Every structure is written in C-alpha cells, then in structure tokens.
Amino acid sequence: MEQRITIHIVGGNSRSRAEQSRLVLSMGHHAEVYSDLVELIDRPPRSGVIIASQDILADGISALLNELADAGIWVPLVAAKTDPGVDEVVEAIQAGALDFLELPLTESEVRRMVAHVYTDAGRHAETRRRLIDARRRIDALSKREREVLDLLSEGCSNKAIARTLQISPRTVEIHRANMMGKLDAHHAAEAVRLRLEADLEEVTVPAEG
Incomplete structure (x- = not known):
C-alpha cells in the first residue's frame, strides 16, 4: 500500500x-x-x-x-x-x-x-x-566572462580562447580570473562543473573577422 x-x-x-x-x-x-x-x-x-x-x-x-x-x-x-x-x-x-x-x-x-x-x-x-x-552565479557573469567559461568548458586553453575571441592571452587571464571570482570557483574544474550543473545550452562563439 x-x-x-x-x-x-x-x-x-x-x-x-x-x-x-x-x-x-x-x-x-x-x-x-x-x-x-x-x-x-x-x-x-x-x-x-x-x-x-x-x-x-x-x-x-x-x-x-x-x-x-x-x-x-x-x-x-x-x-x-x-x-x-x-x-x-x-x-x-x-x-x-x-x-x-x-x-x-x-x-x-x-x-x-x-x-x-x-x-x-x-x-x-x-x-x-x-x-x-x-x-x-553564471547570470552574474559579463558577456565576455561567459564566453570564456563556455570555451573553457569545451577544453580550450587560454591561448585557444584568445585565438577564438581574438583577444590577447593576458586579457583572457583577466576575464578568467573575474569569472572564477564571481562563480566562487577555486579551480577551472569547479567552474566547468557549475556550468554543467546549470544545464545550459552549448554556445558556439564565432570568431570575428
């Protein structure tokens, strides 16, 4: 019963x-x-x-x-x-x-x-x-910080992210550090886990030019 x-x-x-x-x-x-x-x-x-x-x-x-x-x-x-x-x-x-x-x-x-x-x-x-x-947490990210997170979740390195977004690796590092701070993530794997837990649709970031 x-x-x-x-x-x-x-x-x-x-x-x-x-x-x-x-x-x-x-x-x-x-x-x-x-x-x-x-x-x-x-x-x-x-x-x-x-x-x-x-x-x-x-x-x-x-x-x-x-x-x-x-x-x-x-x-x-x-x-x-x-x-x-x-x-x-x-x-x-x-x-x-x-x-x-x-x-x-x-x-x-x-x-x-x-x-x-x-x-x-x-x-x-x-x-x-x-x-x-x-x-x-992810909604608090800027557009560029979200793009960095999306590409990081695809396994891209800082250099690869820089090439895709057509910005310098140093700029990627700044956006990445800001993104990690807003997510309260201590390492990249934790940030990626949060993105997966958010169950967000995959976003393809087009290269400019």
Whole structure:
C-alpha cells in the first residue's frame, strides 16, 4: 500500500482544481488547493509535491522554479496541462520539473507521479538547488566572462580562447580570473562543473573577422 502524500494543487480554474482535489482525496492522499501562486507562496508547502497547471506555467518552468526558490520552496514541482506537446514536456523536465501530467488527471497518472516522488524527490530537490544556484552565479557573469567559461568548458586553453575571441592571452587571464571570482570557483574544474550543473545550452562563439 502506497504512503499518503500531500499534493498541493495550484493554478487553473476552480472546477479543474476541484476535480484534481476530489481525485487525490479519493486515492487516500491529502490535497491542498491554492487559487494562484501568491496564495501558494503565502502558505509555503514544506513537503509533498506541487501540481502547477495552465496559467501558472505561462512564464515557463524556469521562471516558476526561480520564484519558488526565492520563497524558499523546494518541494518537487509537477507541471500539468491539457494536451501538452512533446517539446513542452521535454523543456519542463530539462528546466527542473519532476514530471509533466496531462489534464484532466487520471488515477493511473497520479499513482505514477506519487511513485516518482518517493523514488526521486530527495535527489531531485538537491539537483534543483544546485541548478538554480549555478544559474544565478553564471547570470552574474559579463558577456565576455561567459564566453570564456563556455570555451573553457569545451577544453580550450587560454591561448585557444584568445585565438577564438581574438583577444590577447593576458586579457583572457583577466576575464578568467573575474569569472572564477564571481562563480566562487577555486579551480577551472569547479567552474566547468557549475556550468554543467546549470544545464545550459552549448554556445558556439564565432570568431570575428
């Protein structure tokens, strides 16, 4: 018998929230319902899983996860939408969502999601913390510092980076030192690890001229 879990339902219209709540309760779980993100943040959940649907997802999963992180909410997030596209699902998972469900919810989908929470929730929350922290550090970099980090992650030496960016090796050293300081990285491997944890898309830096 599966353990009871608290499922926090936010977003969508009142009818959709009521239907989700009834299903969750009928399966022996506890449901908490919030009309919008403001109400959720005002009563921040500390356990269970959040199901965010429709309008709550309008600005994208990354923006939503960042807003939750700012509020100190690390409960796993599951996106839910009517007829989600494959690209939407892939993008949501890559951004840090635990799962993506199709509305209206079904008992089998909820059961699958609950199993996912129990097997992956702790690891997932820690991964989210690292991902968001890494992205925030990298967002603080200047354009040139980010270019140096991208090329460093591809295994380029300072000389190779200088050739690609058409700047002097000394200038590369300055940008690299500034980049390392902003990332609070003590060596190149740590900086590269942060970039990987941020799960950023590969950026090709074109040579000028």
